[in-house]
Amino acid sequence: MLFGIAIFPEKHVQDLANSWRRRHDPHYCLIPAHMTVREEEEWTDEQLQLAVEHLEKITSAFPPFSVHFNRVSSFYPVNNVLYLALKETAAMQKLHGDVCSGPLTNGTSKYVYTPHLTIGQNMSAEELHDQYGNLRMQTFDITSRLDRIHLLYQTDNGSWTAYQTFLLRG
């Protein structure tokens, strides 16, 4: 099965993100507003078992933290994605690094890890520039406490189901 690891920001952040996702994100129906911690990967039952043990271990030593979304940014022209960006990315980078270690060490990923909350993707260049033009000059001041990560799996229809929560309890 395909497994991925994500963090859901608090509801008020999801509600804001969904106001854009509804129209600009084809994954709107497949998964709630989230920040990816580790990209999807096909795992066997044995790999799942090892991953769960690993996640139990690293989250036991990782303290809850807060993030501050302060602007909208884009991965254009690499990807036609708009996202809510973080003022400080160090804690998310550290979390990503800890998750993607041991049995979950990444292979050669295509991208440098950039923590982000997608609000639009697979956009036409015109749609992206329209929205980005509107949003890039705005300052956002939205915080969320993050105290758990979620291991999810994908069903055949493309949507994601929660498999297990791991509380950050360091």
Place this chain on the structure above:
Amino acid sequence: MLFGIAIFPEKHVQDLANSWRRRHDPHYCLIPAHMTVREEEEWTDEQLQLAVEHLEKITSAFPPFSVHFNRVSSFYPVNNVLYLALKETAAMQKLHGDVCSGPLTNGTSKYVYTPHLTIGQNMSAEELHDQYGNLRMQTFDITSRLDRIHLLYQTDNGSWTAYQTFLLRG
């Protein structure tokens, strides 16, 4: 916030349910295929805290179990719902009873608890009878091991996000 408690059957059951849900369940986009354990309810932060403690406690003493879906049934005419029904409901009834005790004791619920996996709802009478006519004579033989429950919350768009998993570890 609105919180509910659900159990997700294994992926092969979700995939089967989704083949009907896609066309006949308007909640298809809002939540993965699931069995409700406790209906949604508005909770304060204090109630959430008490609920989490309660769920930790009761799941620590509840053993994993298997369910056997053997037919399609309906709540018609009370509700225009089609669902995958269980051969034996005792374990799910017991789980529901344990969850809905202590701080999560139900008020006066409108319905008797009937464990079910919805595959269609809000159907027109014609649509329901069409589908039910096709499916009621079929025998199903689908099992799923259930070893965890999920506490979920609803965002403003109506969709559900996983808040916390509780493993059945009795």
